[in-house]
Amino acid sequence: MLVPSRRRLRFEVWIVLGLSLGQSAVYSVVQLLDKMSRAPLAEGTATLNQSRSSREYFDLTYQLLDIVFALVPVLLVIYFLTDQRQAATGAGTPGSSAFQKLGFNFARPGRDLLQGLGLAALIGIPSLGLYAAGRALGITTAIIPSALDAHWWTIPVLILSALRHAVVEEVIVVGYLLDRFGKFGWSVPLAIVTSAMLRGSYHLYQGFGPFFGNAVMGLVFAWLYTRTKRVMPLVVAHALLDIVAFVGFSLFGRAVGLG
8 A cells, every 4th residue: 555645645634624623713713803893802702612502402412413523523533544554454553553643542541641630730720811811901702611501411511522622622633733744744843833823723713812822732732742642641631621611610600700
């Protein structure tokens, strides 16, 4: 089997991004321009988990469908990263698995969990400061982590939503793209910065504060991945950050005067 050319791999990357976070980045830029042309960013809002129907079980169905279909590009990436020569002959070693290649498995659960907890603390606390500074400077919208109505399924869906975001972003923007950028012949610093800028760009609909905050997060995550070759600690950290934001807001937001 022939090794894919760089040109073919570039087409592959554009397809993956066009179906996932590259598409989100384009929409995010348009939404930012829309908000800025209407009023100052400080007067705008960005809602992350919105209700899709006033009918409870249709809303639940829409939420679950959104989560499932958002994960399809991740499956596409796993397929692209699978060594087709070894998969076809059945002669592949454990290291040839795309999950093994990305470090997206449960090979070291304790260590991944501890690293994820540390990363979540490292990123989460400064992020609150950046958000507050962005609001004070008028360059960040008011972020509403959840606008779902209170149902028995609200908290489980918010947790699934957090896991979806973590898996999609870390597997595609870090694991997959850094692999492909390396095959393009890019230097490690260029690959890290490009990955981080993409991460920031699809958060622009929230304003410039979240763009910078997520770009810095992207630099840290991508750098760590180049050292460990494991995406799982990044998924754990990202999921924890989103679960705290989504579920915490849903449970306590109105009680503390938010939302």
